[in-house]
Amino acid sequence: MSDRIVRRPDAPPPRLDEVDERILWVLASDARIPNNRLAAAVGIAPSTCLVRVRALEDAGIITGYRAEVDIARLGFSIEAMVSVRVHAAARHELREFAKRLLRVPVVLDVSFLAGDKDFLVHIACTSTEQLRDFVADELSGDPSVATTQTSIVFERLVADRELQARSYGELRRWQA
Secondary structure (H helix, E strand, O other), X not given: OOOOOOOOOOOOOOOOOHHHHHHHHHHHHOOOOOHHHHHXXXXXXXXXXXXXXXXXXXXXXXXXXXXXXXXHHHOOOXXXXXXXXEOHHHHHHHHHHHHHHHOOOOEEEEEEOOOOOOEEEEEEEOOHHHHHHHHHHHHHOOOOEEEEEEEEEOOOOOOOHHHHOOOHHHHXXXXX
């Protein structure tokens, strides 16, 4: 049992200061950075840094630490984005539909959308046959699904925050 205080989901988000945002910025770039290096990078004592990181976790701002995996090197050479629209009669089941999709092993993530589609489903497959089977069986075969549109991902590029900006404040001020 953890002795950490878990923030209620309906509680307002805590106010962050510049130090909290610098901690988040550095962790977003390198989640494996040791606490003493993180503290030095943001200019605070290691003990203070550890307390702040735990507070950010407890507040639900830091939701986890993940390894970035090159799935293509593991044999999942086909990535696709499948947009899905459900029938109007199934609108009340949107959340359950998304949860069911998240249990399918090839699904990486599901996004709820505004507009003419309801979901964008990101999947990774070992072959076009596996992709076809997913779309046919898990989506088109579902009576709540009205339409699907599949787009194969040729290449996925991820933003490098260090090249884009030096802080979240700089991102907030950005204008085209």
